[in-house]
Amino acid sequence: MxxxxxxxxxxxxxxxxxxxxxxxxxxxxxxxxxIVEHLSEFVNDGLLDSAFMRCESEHSAMSACVAAxxxxxxxxxxxxxxxxxxxHEVLFIAGSAHLPVVMPVVNRTVAGPIGIWAEHNDTMxxxxxxxxxxxxxxxxxxxxxxxxxxxxxxxxxxxxPIMVCLDAFILSHTVEPVxxxxxxxxxxxxxxxxxxxxxxxxxxxxxIGSFSPPEYIxxxxxxxxETMRNALEVVEEVNAEWAxxxxxxxxxxxxxxxxxxxxxxxxxxGTVTSTARDIVDEYRAAGKKVGLVKLRFFRPxxxxxxxxxxxxxxxIGVYDxxxxxxxxxxxxxxARNALYGYTIPVINVLAGLGGRDVTEPDIRLMxxxxxxxxxxxxxxxxxxxxxxxxxxx
Amino acid sequence: MFEVRFHGRxxxxxxxxxxxxxxxAFQEGxxxxxxxxxxxxxxxxPVMAFTRVDKDKIFSKTLIYEPDYIVVLDDxxxxxxxxxxxxxxxxxxxxxxxxxxxxxxLGKSVKCATVDATTVALETLGQPxxxxxxxxxxxxxxxxxxxDSIVAGIMDIFGSRIGEKLAAKNANAAKVAYExxxxxxxxxxxxxxxxxxxxxxxxELPLGLATRPMKTPEGLVGPGSFVDNKTGSWKTFAPxxxxxxxxxxxxxxxxxxxxxxxxxxxxxxxxxxxxxxxCKGCGICANECPKxxxxxxx
Numbered sequence: 001m002x003x004x005x006x007x008x009x010x011x012x013x014x015x016x017x018x019x020x021x022x023x024x025x026x027x028x029x030x031x032x033x034x035i036v037e038h039l040s041e042f043v044n045d046g047l048l049d050s051a052f053m054r055c056e057s058e059h060s061a062m063s064a065c066v067a068a069x070x071x072x073x074x075x076x077x078x079x080x081x082x083x084x085x086x087x088h089e090v091l092f093i094a095g096s097a098h099l100p101v102v103m104p105v106v107n108r109t110v111a112g113p114i115g116i117w118a119e120h121n122d123t124m125x126x127x128x129x130x131x132x133x134x135x136x137x138x139x140x141x142x143x144x145x146x147x148x149x150x151x152x153x154x155x156x157x158x159x160x161p162i163m164v165c166l167d168a169f170i171l172s173h174t175v176e177p178v179x180x181x182x183x184x185x186x187x188x189x190x191x192x193x194x195x196x197x198x199x200x201x202x203x204x205x206x207x208i209g210s211f212s213p214p215e216y217i218x219x220x221x222x223x224x225x226e227t228m229r230n231a232l233e234v235v236e237e238v239n240a241e242w243a244x245x246x247x248x249x250x251x252x253x254x255x256x257x258x259x260x261x262x263x264x265x266x267x268x269x270g271t272v273t274s275t276a277r278d279i280v281d282e283y284r285a286a287g288k289k290v291g292l293v294k295l296r297f298f299r300p301x302x303x304x305x306x307x308x309x310x311x312x313x314x315x316i317g318v319y320d321x322x323x324x325x326x327x328x329x330x331x332x333x334x335a336r337n338a339l340y341g342y343t344i345p346v347i348n349v350l351a352g353l354g355g356r357d358v359t360e361p362d363i364r365l366m367x368x369x370x371x372x373x374x375x376x377x378x379x380x381x382x383x384x385x386x387x388x389x390x391x392x393x
Numbered sequence: 394m395f396e397v398r399f400h401g402r403x404x405x406x407x408x409x410x411x412x413x414x415x416x417x418a419f420q421e422g423x424x425x426x427x428x429x430x431x432x433x434x435x436x437x438x439p440v441m442a443f444t445r446v447d448k449d450k451i452f453s454k455t456l457i458y459e460p461d462y463i464v465v466l467d468d469x470x471x472x473x474x475x476x477x478x479x480x481x482x483x484x485x486x487x488x489x490x491x492x493x494x495x496x497x498x499l500g501k502s503v504k505c506a507t508v509d510a511t512t513v514a515l516e517t518l519g520q521p522x523x524x525x526x527x528x529x530x531x532x533x534x535x536x537x538x539x540x541d542s543i544v545a546g547i548m549d550i551f552g553s554r555i556g557e558k559l560a561a562k563n564a565n566a567a568k569v570a571y572e573x574x575x576x577x578x579x580x581x582x583x584x585x586x587x588x589x590x591x592x593x594x595x596x597e598l599p600l601g602l603a604t605r606p607m608k609t610p611e612g613l614v615g616p617g618s619f620v621d622n623k624t625g626s627w628k629t630f631a632p633x634x635x636x637x638x639x640x641x642x643x644x645x646x647x648x649x650x651x652x653x654x655x656x657x658x659x660x661x662x663x664x665x666x667x668x669x670x671x672c673k674g675c676g677i678c679a680n681e682c683p684k685x686x687x688x689x690x691x
Contacts, residue, residue: 005416005425005549113602116431137454170454174428175412175550177419271454278452357456390594 002180008139008171011178012078012104012164013038015146017048018186019102022073022193025053025064029083030116031172032106036078058083062090069099069161070208072199074150074192077101080168081108084122088129094161095130096220097208098197098227100153101161103131104146107270107321108168109354117355118167120270120322124298124330130224132162132231133298135269139178142166144248147186151238154193157230167271167321168355181246189245231300253302255294256309258284262291264370265309266349268319269295269331272358276319279363290367295331303338315345315374317366321352328383345373351386362386365393394447395537396457400476401466402627403431403438406524409550410464411442413528417538417546418446426451437627437673439474446537464531465489466510466523468497469626475585477501486579487531489523494577502581506534508574510566511629517566521629521691525551525563529570540571619671624651628674630689636664638686645678645687654678 006014013035016024024043026036042048051068055061058079069075079087084105094101109119123133132152136145145164153162166172198208212220236252243249258280259265268276273294283290293309295302310316316339320329327333332348339346349366352358365386373379385391397414401407408429415425423446430441443457459479468490470476477486477499484503488494489510497505510526517526525547532540544564551560591611599605604615612621632645641663646654653671658664667678679687 005412005419005427169429169431173408174426175415176426176451177424274452274454359455359458360453388595389592389598390596 001182003177004180005175006139006178007034007173007175008142008166009034009106009173010038011139011143012146012166013042014180015143016076016102017042018181018183019074019076019147019150019190020187020192021048021050021076021102023051023053023065023068023075024077025055025061025068025075026077026079027055027058027061027083029058029080031108031168032078032080032083032104034172035104035106058086059090062087062094065101065103066090066094066097066099069094069101070097070198070200072193072195074154075099075101076103078104078106080106081110081116081122084126085110088126091126091129091131091161093209096224098159098224099161100150100159100193100195102146102149102153102164103161104142104164104166106168106172107165115354116168118170118271118321119353119355120165120320120330121353123163123165124322124324126163127299127330130160130228132158132160132228132300133165134162134296135165135298136171136296137271137273137294139171139174139176140248141250142171143178143180144242144246144250147181147190148238148242150193151190151241152231152234154195155231155234155238158227158234159195159197160224160227160231165270170271179246179248185245189241228300232302232304235297235300250296251294253297253300254305254309255296257292257294259291259293259309259312261289262312263289263314263374264317264367265291265293265313265315266317266319266366266370267293267295267306267309267331267335269298270321272319272321272352272363275358275360276363276366279360279367283364283367288367288371290371298331298334301334301338306335306338307342310339310342310344310346313344313374314377315347315370315379317347317349317370317373319349319351319366321350323350323353332383345377345379345382347373347379347381348383349386350384356387359387369393394445394451395461396459397444397446397462397464397531398457398460399442399444399464399466400470400474401440401442401524402470403440404522405440405466406522407440407442407466409554410466410524410528411444413525413543413546413550414444414531414538415446415546416549417528417542418444420545420549421538421542423448424450430456437624437675439470460484462487462531462535464527466527468492471497471499473626475500477503478585485534487527487534488579489527489530494575494579497579498581498583499579500581500583500585502578504576505579506530506574506576508570510570513566513570513573517569518562526566526570529567529572530574532567533571533574534576540568543567543571623670625653625668625670625672628672630674630676630691631669631672632667632674632676632678633688633690634665634667635686635688638684639665640684640686641665642683644681644683648677648681650675650677
């Protein structure tokens with residue numbers, strides 16, 4: 001195993017090479033561009049034997065991925081922000097046709113006004129497209145999850161596409177030490193993709209995505225729903241196998257950090273998790289009973305895991321880096337849905353929109369709000385905007 | 394743990410410098426992280442990059458507000474940006490300048506090292522890109538990483554981006570700068586004005602940020618705000634126009650991306666005026682001129 005100081009974008013590209021992807025179809029967009037550039041270099045330098053298509057738009061890139069994956073080959077792309085928005089209609093086709101495309105998405109704010117920094121308002125609106133979504137917190141996890149993503153997506157019980165979501169610049173352009181898994185170990189972990197539900201074989205022809213009247217589509221929807229639920233188990237299995245083979249355990253659907261005996265638990269996703277670990281350490285050292293849950297998978301949503309967390313604490317805060325206007329952050333909405341019938345306060349903390357830095361004082365304030373709710377058994381405000389000028393948090 | 398903030402301009406390579414420092418520290422057995430903060434994504438615009446180094450894994454993913462060290466790749470930035478903002482009292486500034494540390498003004502008297510990295514870069518690379526040279530000064534001034542590790546860090550980060558040959562030239566720039574670095578204490582007599590940025594409450598912010606020309610205490614915003622925002626300090630080279638060679642074809646005027654060239658005078662007295670307070674020194678005018686009437690000079 002080699003350890004190198006690399007960006008999240010490099011880790012995402014290298015992981016695709018380790019996974020021996022057959023087809024890459026992509027279009028560059030800040031801050032994802034380096035992923036595509038690195039891969040084009042790997043292919044050019046003969047390091048990766050893959051068909052590399054530089055398409056004229058993200059809509060075309062996703063269309064090419066759908067077509068490639070439907071022939072039965074391992075397919076990869078990457079995008080961000082407006083690029084993902086432009087792919088939107090084609091994402092449904094990959095999801096409903098059960099095409100296990102793997103796509104890192106470098107989470108970037110969707111205009112307007114135009115910005116290039118981290119926000120989750122690109123991936124969150126894609127939650128109903130039939131794609132799985134995993135949010136990661138450091139560059140090692142970018143590498144490890146991109147490889148695991150193929151294994152989860154290609155599992156016969158799942159067969160769904162997946163987005164590996166990494167925060168713009170905070171991971172994509174940040175270098176930190178990353179363990180590079182050995183190729184032979186990855187080969188053993190991830191055997192070649194050999195599907196039978198969608199393949200190109202002139203002797204055994206198929207029609208995929210044909211015109212379908214109401215007699216069929218509802219069952220197709222149920223298939224996607226069932227396979228998405230199957231993924232809950234597969235994610236845990238793949239995580240366990242990864243931990244055994246590579247020595248890094250990410251906890252599967254969620255990761256709990258110091259939740260034992262915690263009165264107040266904050267559920268985070270993405271890179272804020274990482275800074276929040278330091279604050280949990282600091283608060284625990286000061287005798288404050290706080291804990292952290294890193295929500296890794298947003299689709300499939302780990303309802304049971306979140307319920308277990310809620311049953312052992314007095315209040316929950318859910319951090320969001322996106323907002324569903326007038327209704328709160330998407331991750332909070334899901335948590336509240338999962339916790340219907342539970343009586344503990346579940347509050348929403350919103351911060352870091354448009355890529356604003358989520359500072360240590362911001363995260364302390366999040367924990368303080370949840371601690372206060374735990375103590376009182378209720379919250380003054382259910383939705384708390386942190387660091388917004390002119391808005392009392 | 395030590396934290397470093399790099400100040401540079403787009404195109405000077407502050408980000409690669411921060412990364413190479415992280416790689417150098419990593420090769421000495423540390424955990425190290427480096428990340429950029431981009432403002433306007435344009436060559437010449439002020440940018441920041443950060444490096445954090447610790448013995449153990451670093452979890453913090455925030456920007457750095459109270460650095461132990463600041464590294465300034467362009468000393469013209471020191472008059473424009475409060476580069477020492479938040480710098481710890483026992484911290485240190487490493488500055489690309491041909492002045493002595495004692496003549497540097499940072500609004501804060503701290504330990505300071507200077508090196509004429511621009512000259513080093515021109516000598517060793519043939520280009521005024523100072524990101525590798527300044528790292529040699531960092532090694533000399535702080536002693537936190539060895540010059541050998543800086544060389545290894547440059548070979549790693551620069552090597553993967555621009556190839557081994559050019560990386561080796563950059564490693565040499567660091568070694569030359571290492572030898573030419575002077576260490577002392579800078580001046581702190583001037584006071585930087587705080588809060589130079591227009592940051593209204595959401596109620597005062599124009600709806601959807603559709604902004605009309607406005608005078609704010611922090612300066613002009615909206616259309617025409619360029620009047621306040623003089624970008625001429627971004628350049629290393631400035632155009633020098635020779636009216637005798639000029640045939641007034643106006644190709645330079647047409648191609649100038651900043652509208653910094655203006656036609657003045659009447660009839661035969663017509664000539665071109667170069668507005669250096671907006672010229673970013675890109676050299677496109679000199680490149681387009683069919684009569685070689687524009688020279689770029691430092």
